[in-house]
Amino acid sequence: MKYLDEYRDHRIARVLAAEIVQSTTRPWVLMEICGGQTHTIMRYGIDELLPRGIEIVHGPGCPVCVTPLETVDKAIALALRSDVILVSYGDMLRVPGSHSDLFRAKAQGADVRIAYSPTEAVKIARSNPDRKVVFLAIGFETTAPANAMAAWQARREGLPNFSLLVSHVLVPPAIRALMVSGNNRVQGFIAPGHVCTVVGCKEYEDLVRDFRVPIVVGGFEPVDILEAVLMLVRQLEAGEAKLENQYVRSVSYQGNISAQQIMAEVFEVADQKWRGIGLIPQSGLRLRDEYAAYDANLVFDLGEITVDEPAECISAQVLQGLKKPTDCPAFGMRCTPENPLGAPMVSTEGACAAYYHYRRHAVAK
Numbered sequence: 030m031k032y033l034d035e036y037r038d039h040r041i042a043r044v045l046a047a048e049i050v051q052s053t054t055r056p057w058v059l060m061e062i063c064g065g066q067t068h069t070i071m072r073y074g075i076d077e078l079l080p081r082g083i084e085i086v087h088g089p090g091c092p093v094c095v096t097p098l099e100t101v102d103k104a105i106a107l108a109l110r111s112d113v114i115l116v117s118y119g120d121m122l123r124v125p126g127s128h129s130d131l132f133r134a135k136a137q138g139a140d141v142r143i144a145y146s147p148t149e150a151v152k153i154a155r156s157n158p159d160r161k162v163v164f165l166a167i168g169f170e171t172t173a174p175a176n177a178m179a180a181w182q183a184r185r186e187g188l189p190n191f192s193l194l195v196s197h198v199l200v201p202p203a204i205r206a207l208m209v210s211g212n213n214r215v216q217g218f219i220a221p222g223h224v225c226t227v228v229g230c231k232e233y234e235d236l237v238r239d240f241r242v243p244i245v246v247g248g249f250e251p252v253d254i255l256e257a258v259l260m261l262v263r264q265l266e267a268g269e270a271k272l273e274n275q276y277v278r279s280v281s282y283q284g285n286i287s288a289q290q291i292m293a294e295v296f297e298v299a300d301q302k303w304r305g306i307g308l309i310p311q312s313g314l315r316l317r318d319e320y321a322a323y324d325a326n327l328v329f330d331l332g333e334i335t336v337d338e339p340a341e342c343i344s345a346q347v348l349q350g351l352k353k354p355t356d357c358p359a360f361g362m363r364c365t366p367e368n369p370l371g372a373p374m375v376s377t378e379g380a381c382a383a384y385y386h387y388r389r390h391a392v393a394k
């Protein structure tokens with residue numbers, strides 16, 4: 030299959046679904062990591078094509094959802110300073126902080142600008158030498174190379190008014206944390222294809238070996254997901270635990286070496302807090318000491334703050350595959366995309382948003 034349409038072909042999807050049915054003799058719990066994959070599953074009703082015994086649970090792979098509340102609060106505080114231009118991906122504007130969000134800060138007069146890449150933030154800094162430009166640099170391994178490149182470029186130019194508020198997370202340590210947690214139910218993982226285009230399949234080998242858990246690197250179209258599920262079911266039914274790559278059209282074993290080099294030049298691995306979940310050792314990236322002049326935490330002396338999630342929001346359990354969004358009492362009632370209580374309801378990759386857009390009527394029946 031070469032073209033995108035073929036990955037959405039319902040005839041191919043039905044053949045794969047039938048093969049999954051034929052291959053399944055026992056119940057299995059599988060997790061897709063990436064929020065993009067969650068949305069494909071909900072949008073195309075892939076879970077409904079699967080035999081009853083196959084349960085798909087959703088993982089922590091929505092970058093906006095796992096950005097700590099404290100980082101959102103810091104971004105809002107920075108945005109409200111008259112000397113700052115806060116530049117962010119659009120998805121972050123509606124994410125609730127403790128008391129407000131960037132969208133409301135913008136309505137209050139804060140200079141908040143949306144960018145599609147950090148390079149745009151560097152350009153804004155060049156054109157506004159009398160203002161301090163902060164880029165809210167969040168995401169998984171997928172966005173880390175571009176954010177690293179922005180810091181590298183700013184340092185090379187000696188741009189004095191540019192900095193990054195970094196909240197970068199890494200997928201393999203999150204899977205490891207799930208596997209060692211006492212309440213894990215997941216027996217096989219669909220690893221996120223976009224992340225693996227950067228880091229390669231190799232990053233997942235240790236997990237397969239250490240936990241004897243099958244991992245299939247998967248793409249984002251319906252046929253990709255079904256093929257990845259079939260590959261996992263075949264392994265599980267055969268008692269195997271292997272690393273396989275379904276997304277061969279984009280992902281190699283080694284990944285993108287140039288992207289890995291710029292990440293390693295600018296960032297180092299560090300402990301990282303995940304929104305709702307808490308601290309996961311060695312699961313994030315922070316700027317190296319050589320880039321301290323571009324670290325908004327240091328430039329603005331932001332320090333450490335700790336704030337609590339709204340008690341009603343069960344996103345921590347949703348992001349660990351322990352509950353579905355529809356298990357949340359606030360779902361679709363007190364929590365909607367217009368009035369979100371938690372980030373998964375507002376992010377374009379959030380599981381709660383996926384259920385709200387594609388399943389809320391089914392739930393209401």
Ligand code: SF4
Pocket residue numbers: 341342343344347354357358359360361364365369370371372373374381
């Ligand atoms: S529906 Fe809203 S309150 Fe419930 S878990 Fe999702 S984001 Fe949190």
